[in-house]
Each structure stands twice: as C-alpha cells, then as structure tokens.
Amino acid sequence: MRAIDTLSMCFRNLIKRKLRTFLTLLGVMIGTGSIIIMISLGLATDAQFAQMIEDMNLNMTEIQVFPQWGGMMWTEDGMQEMNQRDITDESVERFMRIPGVRTATPMMNEQLLFRSGPYTMMASVTGVRPEALELMGYNLGYGRLLQEGGEFEAVFSIRSERGFFDASDGSWNSPRQWDTSDDVETLVDIHEDSIRIYYDTSQFWNTRDWGWGFGGMVDEDFGLDLEEDFAPLRSFEINIVGVIQPPEIELRWGGGTQIFMDIETLRLLNQMSDETQRRQREEDEWNPSFSAITSGPRQTYGDVRVRTYSMDDTAEVAEIIQEMGYQVWFPGEWINNQREMQRGMETLLAAIAAVSLVIAAINIANTMITSVTERTREIGVMKVIGASISDVRKLFLLESMVIGILGGVLGVGLALGISYAMNNFDIEFLNNLNMGAPIIANEGGGVVSLITPWLCGLALAVAGGIGLVSGYYPAWHATRLSALAAIRGD
Amino acid sequence: MGILFELKNVRKIYRMGTEKVIALDDVSLTFEKGKIYCLLGTSGSGKSTLLNLLAGLEKPTSGSIKFRGKALETLSEKQLTLYRQGYIGFVFQSYNLLPTLTALENVTLPLIFRRMPKRKRIAAARKMLKAVGLGNRWRHKPHELSGGQQQRVSLARAFVNEPQVIFADEPTGNLDTRTTYEMMDMITNMAREREQTLIIVTHDTEISQYADQIIRVRDGNIESITEGLGRGPSEEERNLENEKNNSNATGDAPVTDDSNTPSGEYE
Numbered sequence: 001m002r003a004i005d006t007l008s009m010c011f012r013n014l015i016k017r018k019l020r021t022f023l024t025l026l027g028v029m030i031g032t033g034s035i036i037i038m039i040s041l042g043l044a045t046d047a048q049f050a051q052m053i054e055d056m057n058l059n060m061t062e063i064q065v066f067p068q069w070g071g072m073m074w075t076e077d078g079m080q081e082m083n084q085r086d087i088t089d090e091s092v093e094r095f096m097r098i099p100g101v102r103t104a105t106p107m108m109n110e111q112l113l114f115r116s117g118p119y120t121m122m123a124s125v126t127g128v129r130p131e132a133l134e135l136m137g138y139n140l141g142y143g144r145l146l147q148e149g150g151e152f153e154a155v156f157s158i159r160s161e162r163g164f165f166d167a168s169d170g171s172w173n174s175p176r177q178w179d180t181s182d183d184v185e186t187l188v189d190i191h192e193d194s195i196r197i198y199y200d201t202s203q204f205w206n207t208r209d210w211g212w213g214f215g216g217m218v219d220e221d222f223g224l225d226l227e228e229d230f231a232p233l234r235s236f237e238i239n240i241v242g243v244i245q246p247p248e249i250e251l252r253w254g255g256g257t258q259i260f261m262d263i264e265t266l267r268l269l270n271q272m273s274d275e276t277q278r279r280q281r282e283e284d285e286w287n288p289s290f291s292a293i294t295s296g297p298r299q300t301y302g303d304v305r306v307r308t309y310s311m312d313d314t315a316e317v318a319e320i321i322q323e324m325g326y327q328v329w330f331p332g333e334w335i336n337n338q339r340e341m342q343r344g345m346e347t348l349l350a351a352i353a354a355v356s357l358v359i360a361a362i363n364i365a366n367t368m369i370t371s372v373t374e375r376t377r378e379i380g381v382m383k384v385i386g387a388s389i390s391d392v393r394k395l396f397l398l399e400s401m402v403i404g405i406l407g408g409v410l411g412v413g414l415a416l417g418i419s420y421a422m423n424n425f426d427i428e429f430l431n432n433l434n435m436g437a438p439i440i441a442n443e444g445g446g447v448v449s450l451i452t453p454w455l456c457g458l459a460l461a462v463a464g465g466i467g468l469v470s471g472y473y474p475a476w477h478a479t480r481l482s483a484l485a486a487i488r489g490d
Numbered sequence: 491m492g493i494l495f496e497l498k499n500v501r502k503i504y505r506m507g508t509e510k511v512i513a514l515d516d517v518s519l520t521f522e523k524g525k526i527y528c529l530l531g532t533s534g535s536g537k538s539t540l541l542n543l544l545a546g547l548e549k550p551t552s553g554s555i556k557f558r559g560k561a562l563e564t565l566s567e568k569q570l571t572l573y574r575q576g577y578i579g580f581v582f583q584s585y586n587l588l589p590t591l592t593a594l595e596n597v598t599l600p601l602i603f604r605r606m607p608k609r610k611r612i613a614a615a616r617k618m619l620k621a622v623g624l625g626n627r628w629r630h631k632p633h634e635l636s637g638g639q640q641q642r643v644s645l646a647r648a649f650v651n652e653p654q655v656i657f658a659d660e661p662t663g664n665l666d667t668r669t670t671y672e673m674m675d676m677i678t679n680m681a682r683e684r685e686q687t688l689i690i691v692t693h694d695t696e697i698s699q700y701a702d703q704i705i706r707v708r709d710g711n712i713e714s715i716t717e718g719l720g721r722g723p724s725e726e727e728r729n730l731e732n733e734k735n736n737s738n739a740t741g742d743a744p745v746t747d748d749s750n751t752p753s754g755e756y757e
C-alpha cells in the first residue's frame with residue numbers, strides 16, 4: 001500500500017468518527033498546550049535571568065577567592081573556630097587543577113602615578129598573571145594582551161587615558177573620567193606619547209600639603225611643577241601593548257578604565273615602596289634599584305580570581321575551594337539560588353502538565369482500541385483481499401500518529417493564545433507563582449511566557465510520538481486479528 | 491487443462507478448549523483451471539473451512555494443499571499476502587464492503603494493496619463496475635446500495651485484480667430468488683469469459699447446477715463428486731419457480747431486495 005493511500009484512508013476513518021476524533025484531539029490539545037505553557041514560563045524566566053545577568057554585568061564563570069582569617073567566625077552552622085588559610089602561589093596552582101577550572105590568577109590593585117608630558121594620572125592598576133588575562137575573558141579591542149616577561153607592559157581599557165589631567169592649577173582630579181559619552185577628547189595619545197609610571201612615591205606624597213577642596217583633593221601648594229616635583233622620583237616608561245574593549249553595559253555605567261599589568265611588577269613596586277618607607281623611618285639613605293629586589297618572603301595574596309569553563313561548573317568549583325578552607329564569593333551564587341527555586345516550581349508545574357499528556361496518551365490508545373474492535377470485520381476483509389500485515393499496522397499507527405500531531409497543532413495554537421494573554425494582561429497570580437525575576441521582567445517589559453519555534457517543533461514531535469506510542473498496541477492487536485473473523489458469523 | 495489445486499489427505503481440527511472439532515477429516519481433491527466447482531453440503535459440513543484453507547487464510551492440521559505445485563501450508567505470511575493479492579478473488583455472503591469507501595474505492599482496494607498507481611486502478615475499477623452493471627453508481631457508499639447491488643460491487647472487487655481463482659462463500663445467501671439467479675448468471679459468465687476457476691460454496695442444490703463439478707461435502711469428508719449442468723435453470727424453469735413463489739405466501743420474502751432501491755441500475 002502506498003503511503004499516500006494509507007494517509008487518505010486514515011483521514012477518511014478519522015472524519016467518519018468526527019465526534020470521537022474531536023474529543024481525542026481535545027485531550028491531546030490540552031495536554032500539549034499545557035506542557036508548552038509550563039515550559040514557556042521556564043523559558044521566559046531563563047531569558048529574564050540571562051537579561052538580568054547582562055544588565056548587572058555579572059560574570060557567571062568567575063569566583064573570587066579570599067584568604068580565610070583565623071578565629072571565631074559566624075557561619076551557616078553557627079559560631080565556629082576557623083583556621084587561618086593564606087593564599088599562596090601553591091594554592092593558586094591547586095585551584096588551577098580543579099576540574100572545570102579554566103584559569104586562576106592572583107589579583108592585586110595598586111594606585112600608581114602616571115605621567116605623560118605635562119599631564120598626570122593617578123590610576124588603580126590591576127596586577128594579574130600575564131597568561132591568565134586572556135582566559136579571564138577580557139575582550140581585546142586591539143593590540144595584544146600581556147605576555148610573560150613583559151614587566152613594563154600594560155594593557156589599557158578604551159577609556160583608561162581619560163584619567164590624565166592637567167595638575168598645574170592644583171586641582172587634583174580629572175573631569176573627563178566621569179564622562180560616559182563615547183567621544184571625549186583626551187589629553188594623552190597612548191599610541192604616540194611616552195607614558196611613565198612613577199614609583200616609590202611616598203616621599204613625594206609626604207612632602208606635599210594636602211587638603212580638601214571643591215571637587216576633591218586639592219594640592220595646597222597650588223599646582224605641580226612637573227620638572228621639579230617629579231625629578232627626584234624614580235620612574236620607568238611603560239609600553240601599552242593592547243587595549244581592552246569592555247562590554248557596552250560597563251561603559252554605560254562609567255567603567256572601561258581598567259589597567260592591567262603583570263602582577264610581579266606590581267609586587268616589586270609595592271615591596272620597594274614598603275622598603276623605602278621602612279628605611280625612611282630609620283632615617284636612612286637607601287636607594288634600592290628596581291632589579292636589585294628579588295622576591296622577598298613567601299608571598300600571599302588577598303584576592304584570587306578563578307575562572308571556570310562554564311557557568312554550570314561555577315557553584316561546584318566554588319564549593320571545592322571553600323572546602324579547602326578559603327572564602328569564596330561568586331555572582332552566580334545568588335542567581336543560582338534564585339534559579340533553582342524557580343526550577344523547582346517549574347518542574348512541579350511541568351509534572352502536572354505531563355499528567356494531562358499521559359491522560360491524552362491513554363485517551364488515544366482507548367480511541368484506537370475501540371476503533372480496532374469496531375473494525376474487526378473490516379480488517380479481516382482487507383486481509384482477505386490482499387492487505388499485508390504491515391499495511392494494517394501502518395493504517396492504525398498512522399491514524400493514531402495523525403491524532404497526536406493534529407492535537408499537537410491545536411495545542412500549539414492554544415498555548416500561543418494563552419501565552420499572548422499572559423504577556424499582555426497583568427495576571428496577578430503568575431507574578432506570585434514566578435518569584436523574583438519575573439516581576440523585574442514585568443517591570444522591564446519582559447515576558448512571562450516565552451514560546452520559541454523550537455518549543456513548538458518539539459511539542460509537535462512529542463505529540464506525534466505519543467500518538468505513535470499509544471497506537472502501538474492497538475495496531476499490533478489489529479495485525480493479530482484473524483482474517484477469518486470477517487467471514488465467520490455471517 | 492492444468493491442475494490448479496491439489497489436496498492430499500487434508501485434515502483440519504479446531505480446538506475449542508478441551509474439545510476437538512473435526513472440521514475436515516480426510517480430503518483429497520484436485521481443482522482444474524478454468525472450471526466451475528461447487529462445494530455442496532449442509533451447514534457445519536466443512537465447506538467454508540475447505541474454502542479458507544484454499545484461500546490460505548488457515549493452515550491445515552495435516553496434509554498438503556498445493557497451488558500450481560506450491561504447498562500453501564509452507565508459505566510465509568508475506569508470501570500468502572502476495573498469493574492473495576495476485577491469484578485469488580473472494581466473494582462473501584454478506585458482501586463485506588468497507589462502509590467508509592465509495593463503490594469505486596471498494597473495487598480499487600485490492601489494487602491499492604498491490605500498489606497500483608491511482609489512474610490505472612481507477613480505470614480498471616470503473617471497467618469492472620461497468621461489467622457488473624453499476625457503471626454510474628460508482629460514487630455511492632455501500633449503505634446507499636441494495637443488497638444485490640452491494641454484492642455486485644463485491645463481485646467487481648473480486649474480479650478486478652484478474653485472479654486465477656475466485657472463491658465465493660454462499661454468495662447468494664442473503665439474496666432473494668430472482669437476484670440469486672442474476673448473481674449466479676453474472677458470476678459464472680464472468681468466470682467463464684475470463685477463463686477463471688470459480689469455487690462456489692452453497693447448500694442449495696439448484697445453485698449447484700451452475701457448476702461443472704459438484705463436490706458434496708459431509709461431516710468433513712467428500713461424499714461424492716458429480717457433474718453439474720454447467721448452467722443455471724432455463725427460462726421456463728425460472729418462470730415456473732416464480733409462479734410457485736408468487737402463489738406461496740410472500741411473507742418470507744428476503745429483507746434485501748433490489749426492487750425497493752432507486753432504479754437505473756441496468757444502463
């Protein structure tokens with residue numbers, strides 16, 4: 001029997017029993033429709049979470065690790081004695097070996113004094129391991145990122161140089177820094193102008209008379225005499241090898257000014273400055289040179305960033321690190337908790353919807369068994385006049401699959417209608433159902449229910465599949481019927 | 491003439507719980523090509539069972555049934571389907587048309603199972619419907635046709651795939667006398683025209699006269715094989731019978747009758 005003939009025969013049979021077909025379709029429609037709606041609620045929530053993560057510029061694969069201070073601590077399990085746990089290079093290596101970890105780098109921030117020609121900038125520089133910077137997920141605008149051995153290299157962000165200002169009038173701030181528009185004329189061209197970092201500057205700060213004035217800190221000596229004031233300070237020229245393009249959202253909030261350098265350089269600068277201050281306290285004339293200082297005592301870090309391959313691993317990795325005895329914080333934590341709660345609710349609703357789908361499946365099977373019983377004689381006759389076993393089987397399987405698919409189509413229609421209603425009319429109880437995020441979404445014009453094309457396709461496939469499965473037994477039963485039943489009992 | 495069927499010591503036992511029913515005891519027979527046979531016997535004698543075995547709808551308990559030298563009992567379900575599609579036509583006592591299909595579609599059904607393209611099978615079915623005198627009734631559903639008309643559709647369905655053998659199990663059992671003769675004339679003429687073998691089951695001795703050979707069946711055995719007239723009753727005999735029927739009470743007239751249906755069937 002050709003497929004087209006099987007199909008046409010199957011439609012005839014469905015049309016012949018209009019009412020029964022319709023009622024069965026209704027069951028499938030309600031089952032599929034409610035499943036789609038339940039999943040659409042989940043999809044909408046997921047979309048809202050994704051939006052929220054983007055809006056808040058949360059980095060879902062990043063974990064911040066801090067040392068654990070010793071002593072009594074208030075924890076989830078009440079007051080507890082905690083062992084002190086420092087973060088050393090060795091601990092960083094251990095973090096790197098945790099499955100799912102892409103990279104880990106210690107981080108430190110130093111306020112450094114930059115100078116280029118007549119302009120000055122005080123900027124916070126983040127020290128990282130050069131090889132980690134790329135893996136941390138920063139987007140390179142142009143140039144390249146840091147390399148190992150590049151002690152005097154820095155990576156700017158596209159707005160870092162807005163921090164340069166003219167300090168000759170004594171006002172020690174940079175109005176350009178607060179401008180969030182795209183085109184701001186800067187004083188320094190990072191590609192053309194030579195930029196130096198002045199380090200070991202404690203003497204400089206100590207000798208100046210500081211006060212507070214309108215717009216920030218004011219240099220009471222009224223202005224820098226660059227030649228004179230900077231002359232005694234030691235400095236080196238930095239080479240800006242690349243510029244980071246931060247995400248749009250960060251720029252909107254006034255970000256995009258981060259500067260990265262090799263953490264080793266910052267560490268040395270830091271050590272020298274400490275050393276000088278100590279010496280100065282001892283009224284000693286000691287001038288260490290940059291290269292004279294090798295790494296001092298066992299280095300510990302106050303902040304380590306761990307980056308996982310996927311946000312699904314983050315919570316697990318964070319837990320492992322916590323179990324090692326460190327403090328962790330990751331933005332994904334809060335989101336994950338929220339989402340898990342949401343998922344629990346959605347799963348419950350989907351399970352309820354699934355029940356209606358199961359009932360629909362039973363309904364189809366029931367309809368098909370009735371149909372087979374009713375057509376016992378017909379089936380027998382068809383066999384006598386040349387129908388093969390597979391013809392009979394296909395006839396009934398197709399019929400039940402068509403019921404599934406048609407019901408699925410109606411269900412998709414129903415779901416689209418309900419989804420439209422939910423998104424366009426404020427339905428109070430849905431807000432109560434979907435805790436947290438959806439309310440934000442509603443305020444932000446988001447949707448409560450999100451039906452994607454693939455969801456429709458999946459629903460149709462599932463409906464067709466359910467038809468097929470439900471029709472399996474009735475079809476098998478039909479093939480087993482004896483052809484003789486048609487002839488006997490005349 | 492070649493041999494079509496050859497039965498040797500065929501035995502068929504039905505088991506109903508613990509009880510055994512011997513439907514066929516020990517049957518050895520041959521059917522030749524192009525002849526008309528009649529299986530004659532009382533109800534329960536095993537006629538239908540024999541027919542079902544020949545049509546490959548059942549397997550014998552023992553013995554063998556050869557169709558053109560091939561033992562039917564050894565064929566697989568698939569081969570049996572091909573056998574039914576290609577070689578046999580079947581006429582039932584109660585017509586057994588599919589109620590959702592039109593007359594034409596019912597006739598095309600065996601060709602549909604043979605995967606014949608639509609245009610070709612419709613042409614064949616219309617030709618067949620014309621041959622049974624229902625040329626312009628092809629659009630009707632079975633319930634819109636009289637018993638005689640339904641049986642003619644069923645006749646067209648049996649003949650449409652040009653089978654070598656037609657089985658008819660009490661084809662006139664549900665028809666009145668006049669329609670019975672028309673039906674018998676039609677079926678035997680069609681079989682003879684096409685040189686097909688026809689095997690009719692009946693319990694009516696008068697109908698059995700249409701056959702070339704009358705095989706009497708009794709309690710699962712062949713009682714006798716005699717020559718039939720090979721034709722139906724003559725004009726006078728029919729008139730005589732009609733008079734007899736008319737003089738008798740008409741109360742036992744058959745339920746289905748061509749006369750209470752719309753006219754226009756003999757164009």
Ligand SMILES: Nc1ncnc2c1ncn2[C@@H]1O[C@H](COP(=O)(O)OP(=O)(O)O)[C@@H](O)[C@H]1O
Nearest residue numbers: 504506511513532533534535536537538539540
């Ligand atoms: N499927 C069956 N199960 C049990 N007994 C059967 C079956 N088919 C036929 N019989 C029995 O076999 C005998 C012959 O039946 P059948 O061939 O139908 O007779 P006929 O057609 O001559 O009236 C009967 O006694 C009948 O009851």
Ligand SMILES: [Mg+2]
Nearest residue numbers: 537538539659
């Ligand atoms: Mg019988």
